[in-house]
Amino acid sequence: MTGGRHFVDPPPWKSRQRDFICPALVPGFLFLQRSSVTVRKALHILVLALFATMSVPAACWAQNIAGKVVGVADGDTITVLDSDRVQHKIRLAGIDAPEKKQPFGQRSKQFLSDLVFGKLVEVEAEKRDRYRREIGKVYVDGRDANLVMVAAGLAWHYKEYASEQSASDRLLYASAEDDARQMRRGLWGEANATPPWDWRASRRAN
Structure with missing residues (x-):
């Protein structure tokens, strides 16, 4: 294998989606982790976060x-x-x-x-x-x-x-x-x- 980059598991043909969390969603996830909230409040937070991601699609896709x-x-x-x-x-x-x-x-x-x-x-x-x-x-x-x-x-x-x-x-x-x-x-x-x-x-x- 030449160069400084090489393939590792999974096999070199494997398409891999990064473990990626859109920055705009982070506040919602942290809030859910740290607080005891109702399902309605949780859904409200996530909906707002998803609307926020619409303005930065390129930054949230990799x-x-x-x-x-x-x-x-x-x-x-x-x-x-x-x-x-x-x-x-x-x-x-x-x-x-x-x-x-x-x-x-x-x-x-x-x-x-x-x-x-x-x-x-x-x-x-x-x-x-x-x-x-x-x-x-x-x-x-x-x-x-x-x-x-x-x-x-x-x-x-x-x-x-x-x-x-x-x-x-x-x-x-x-x-x-x-x-x-x-x-x-x-x-x-x-x-x-x-x-x-x-x-x-x-x-x-x-």
Whole structure:
């Protein structure tokens, strides 16, 4: 096993939901533990807490997924099959790869496929997007695949969502992009590489 990360029990194909309590629910749970309350009061507390969670859905949803990569849609989207034969569409967090019809779009997809396809991966998923994809960091052979894509010059650091990254990841991804640009790796070999978010916007405008 390479790298600092490795799979432990349950088996590496096993999808694991974190033991996770939404912060907004904590006061209600503590109150129930420490006080003798009626069922009506208990239900009232929990209903109020559940309403509070509606304003912070991303913060209250987190999942670890382990499984085999069975599909690569493009340079930032893969499909992972877990041990229960459930497929998870994963959008790599913190990066944005060229669209397939953009220059380097196919090359980006092929690079990611070479990196992860058919391999066991672990995904730290933190939220879902509007397409119901799980957004997260993908680890393969102990490496951060998201960061590898940026360092190879085949994806941008998605700065619009950098605030959702840890401080260390923001620094790592930004530095990897700067280095790839200076070394003219991948798409940075083009004089005027168009970020995919600008490309998508222009397509919508037309």
